[in-house]
Amino acid sequence: MTALAEYAAAPARRSILARPHVIPALLLLPCLAWIAFFFLVPLGLMCWRSFAAGGLQDYPALFSSPLYAKVMLTTVKAAILATALALLLAYPVAYVLTMSSGLRRGLILALVFIPYWVDIIVRSFSWLIMLGDHGLINKLLIDLGIVRAPLELLYNAFSVLVAMVQILLPLTIVILFGAMLRIDRTLVAAAKIHGASGWQAFRTVFFPLSLPGVYGAGLLVFVLSLGFYVTPALLGSPRQTMIAQTIMVEASDLLDWGQASAAGFVLLVITTTIAAIYNRYFSLDRLWGGSEP
Amino acid sequence: MSAAASRIALGTAVTAILLYLIFPVVVVLAISFSSGNFLTFPPPGLSLRWYHAITGDPEWVSAFLVTLKVGSLAALLATILGVPAAFALVRHVIPAKSLLSALILCALVTPPIVTAISTYLFFVPLGLNNSLVGLACAHAVSGMPFVVINTGASLRSADRNLERAAIIHGAPPLWAIVRITLPIIAPGIVIGAILAFVHSAHELLIAIFVLGGVGKPVAVKIWSGVQATSDPTIAAASAILIGLAILTLASVTTAQWLARRRSQ
Numbered sequence: 001m002t003a004l005a006e007y008a009a010a011p012a013r014r015s016i017l018a019r020p021h022v023i024p025a026l027l028l029l030p031c032l033a034w035i036a037f038f039f040l041v042p043l044g045l046m047c048w049r050s051f052a053a054g055g056l057q058d059y060p061a062l063f064s065s066p067l068y069a070k071v072m073l074t075t076v077k078a079a080i081l082a083t084a085l086a087l088l089l090a091y092p093v094a095y096v097l098t099m100s101s102g103l104r105r106g107l108i109l110a111l112v113f114i115p116y117w118v119d120i121i122v123r124s125f126s127w128l129i130m131l132g133d134h135g136l137i138n139k140l141l142i143d144l145g146i147v148r149a150p151l152e153l154l155y156n157a158f159s160v161l162v163a164m165v166q167i168l169l170p171l172t173i174v175i176l177f178g179a180m181l182r183i184d185r186t187l188v189a190a191a192k193i194h195g196a197s198g199w200q201a202f203r204t205v206f207f208p209l210s211l212p213g214v215y216g217a218g219l220l221v222f223v224l225s226l227g228f229y230v231t232p233a234l235l236g237s238p239r240q241t242m243i244a245q246t247i248m249v250e251a252s253d254l255l256d257w258g259q260a261s262a263a264g265f266v267l268l269v270i271t272t273t274i275a276a277i278y279n280r281y282f283s284l285d286r287l288w289g290g291s292e293p
Numbered sequence: 294m295s296a297a298a299s300r301i302a303l304g305t306a307v308t309a310i311l312l313y314l315i316f317p318v319v320v321v322l323a324i325s326f327s328s329g330n331f332l333t334f335p336p337p338g339l340s341l342r343w344y345h346a347i348t349g350d351p352e353w354v355s356a357f358l359v360t361l362k363v364g365s366l367a368a369l370l371a372t373i374l375g376v377p378a379a380f381a382l383v384r385h386v387i388p389a390k391s392l393l394s395a396l397i398l399c400a401l402v403t404p405p406i407v408t409a410i411s412t413y414l415f416f417v418p419l420g421l422n423n424s425l426v427g428l429a430c431a432h433a434v435s436g437m438p439f440v441v442i443n444t445g446a447s448l449r450s451a452d453r454n455l456e457r458a459a460i461i462h463g464a465p466p467l468w469a470i471v472r473i474t475l476p477i478i479a480p481g482i483v484i485g486a487i488l489a490f491v492h493s494a495h496e497l498l499i500a501i502f503v504l505g506g507v508g509k510p511v512a513v514k515i516w517s518g519v520q521a522t523s524d525p526t527i528a529a530a531s532a533i534l535i536g537l538a539i540l541t542l543a544s545v546t547t548a549q550w551l552a553r554r555r556s557q
Contacts, residue, residue: 027381031374042415117538122531125519126317227404244406264407
């Protein structure tokens with residue numbers, strides 16, 4: 001009797017777990033619930049606050065004030081420059097990484113990863129030391145007789161750019177390296193067999209094939225550079241503040257949470273849009289081996 | 294341009310770029326051992342006085358303890374939540390998988406200042422401000438992607454037939470995962486957890502807002518220090534962080550190497 005009852009109950013008990021999406025849903029639920037509670041709800045709250053605190057009064061100020069236009073322009077300019085330079089410098093390193101193997105590849109990877117593991121504050125601080133009037137760079141330039149008086153290398157767009165690119169480079173190199181590893185190199189060999197010189201084979205075969213990786217890395221690095229706070233705050237000029245600094249001042253010094261939330265919301269919309277474009281063209285599915293199980 | 298000349302040009306360019314990458318790290322390390330009172334490079338002489346200044350200062354010691362506590366809790370939470378999610382994403386057919394992965398990864402591309410003010414505004418009514426646990430809960434969100442990605446990568450390359458063999462021989466499926474699969478992918482999980490810890494240790498803005506003035510972690514202490522640069526203590530604190538980073542990097546590489554050797 002009990003055996004019969006068990007027999008009857010077993011399929012029912014199994015069937016809940018056997019339904020197609022039950023197990024993955026159970027596995028994903030804690031993680032997604034955590035992200036929703038500690039990330040999405042706060043972001044939603046911030047957006048709601050920016051609208052509700054005083055109607056929409058924080059937004060006209062945002063879009064009409066010359067201050068915001070200037071800050072956004074500075075931010076976008078700095079981000080575009082930093083992204084372009086990071087791509088330009090990362091490309092040859094990633095290329096050499098792709099073409100090398102063994103010890104040499106390991107050594108280059110180590111040199112790329114060590115700075116990646118060093119705090120952004122510390123790296124920006126190091127540039128503060130090196131670019132100062134009595135810093136290493138100026139001392140070197142004077143000793144070599146290239147300049148007489150120390151150059152003003154600090155607290156301008158240059159120092160911010162130098163440090164931002166150095167901070168963004170490791171990630172850019174890693175992304176490009178990953179993309180280049182997926183290129184079928186027998187195609188380059190085929191071009192050479194058919195008489196192309198090394199440079200021709202690179203320009204007409206390897207480079208075009210590497211472009212999707214370059215675009216992907218560019219989008220990602222651009223989004224990251226829009227949010228930079230530490231580097232411009234430490235190395236930049238007060239006349240060229242970036243958007244994250246403005247939000248910080250509004251929130252922590254002026255305690256104007258409505259305005260800070262509104263500016264944060266605008267920044268969030270911009271970065272999310274770019275991230276969505278990235279996800280559309282460079283589907284994140286690939287991380288898990290596509291859509292198949 | 295001949296092939297040899299272009300090779301030399303490429304080699305020189307890459308060497309210069311690598312020097313540009315590594316030089317800031319070298320400068321901070323060198324200055325931390327300075328015997329002088331100021332941030333000059335090269336240092337006038339070598340000493341350990343700035344390290345003694347840190348180990349003898351209760352504020353710095355407590356900052357390192359705060360970072361250790363918050364980072365470990367954040368990494369633990371990220372691992373507990375992230376590993377099951379990686380299993381679901383790698384092994385199961387899920388509708389809208391791309392959207393779900395985007396959701397898990399999006400904390401990494403959201404500007405930190407936006408996350409910081411929204412977390413602060415959310416934590417005030419909950420009373421989670423000025424709490425290390427609250428900060429760790431927030432850091433766990435951005436630590437999770439590291440765990441999910443690394444666990445996912447290990448899981449994809451692991452041989453599932455070993456688990457199937459265990460099940461065929463009578464092991465319950467869950468037990469087979471715990472006894473067979475988890476040990477195989479352990480290095481990936483550990484790397485993810487370490488990366489989540491490092492991410493938490495480096496995070497500045499959420500920590501500034503959530504912890505306010507009390508119980509500064511190392512990142513916040515260094516940040517308030519560099520804005521009033523005076524002596525090489527900051528460099529020594531940074532050097533300790535760099536040392537820890539290189540140490541963890543070395544242990545991670547060794548773990549990977551051991552795992553590869555075992556699988557061969």
